[in-house]
Amino acid sequence: MIENLTFNVAQLLKEPIGATRTGQVVAALRRLAPDLAQSEAAPDGAIAGPVRLMHIDNGVLVQGFLTGQVTLPCARCLEPVSVPLDVAVEEIFTSTIDLLTGRVVTPEEEDRALWIDEHHILDLTEVLRQDVLLDVPLHVLCREDCRGLCPTCGENLNEGPCNCEPETDPRWASLAELLKKSE
Ligand SMILES: [Zn+2]
Ligand SMILES: [Zn+2]
Incomplete structure (x- = not known):
């Protein structure tokens, strides 16, 4: 599996507002959310799916729908259970460099996870980490009557x-x- 969580948006930001790009996100859950499982074992699996990047005022709107499987221990017997995972992503990333002047700008957005860095790289790692943690069930059973x-x-x-x-x-x-x- 080749992970892909970052996009270079330099070219996109040079295009007019409304211009779009599509990309493919692939993320290993083991790295994204190692603290996810309650047991010692890190979660196994990956999420992947298409994302659309759109040039908006001062940044890029990212929308995507990722799916995958995560393996978690059954809450009662600890046997591994495969759980489907759907993660909808919708975030606005803000530029920190003015592309025309090359000047550093401090975005109003305070969350640095949503900043496009000085090399025009947009990194989805932190956003996805939070989305995955919200989506993963805390309590899974291998079967109802385990x-x-x-x-x-x-x-x-x-x-x-x-x-x-x-x-x-x-x-x-x-x-x-x-x-x-x-x-
Ligand atoms: Zn016994
Ligand atoms: Zn069980």
């Missing part, structure tokens, strides 16, 4: 009962007492 892990031995109860002693019912316990006495 039985989870035995709290005592940790065995996966979907694969059958474990060898742990079943919890003793207090009523049986008193009966056992009686039996012991009568012996």
Whole structure:
């Protein structure tokens, strides 16, 4: 997989307002959101899709729709579960250089993740990182009736009962007492 999260918009910004470019975004989730999974394992998978870049006043409007799959641990049994991921992107990136004069301009936009850098590179990494974190479900189950892990031995109860002693019912316990006495 060849990642692509940056676009050089120098040429686009020289064109009239309203000019567009299309591009393809490919991002590995492992790098984009390593803190995503609750378990130790980083999420596996990628998101990809087309984006459209449009020259607007003072910057570039980016719109795109990315799809992918993310593998997350089941909340009960920790088995990997593949979850579809849809990420809609719509952001305005602001120029920090006046293309005509070459002068540095300080954008009104305070979020530096939305600045086009001095080499006219527009970087979607931070925007996508936030979008992905918002879109990924926090709680996934491998199936609705997942039985989870035995709290005592940790065995996966979907694969059958474990060898742990079943919890003793207090009523049986008193009966056992009686039996012991009568012996
Ligand atoms: Zn499960
Ligand atoms: Zn057990």
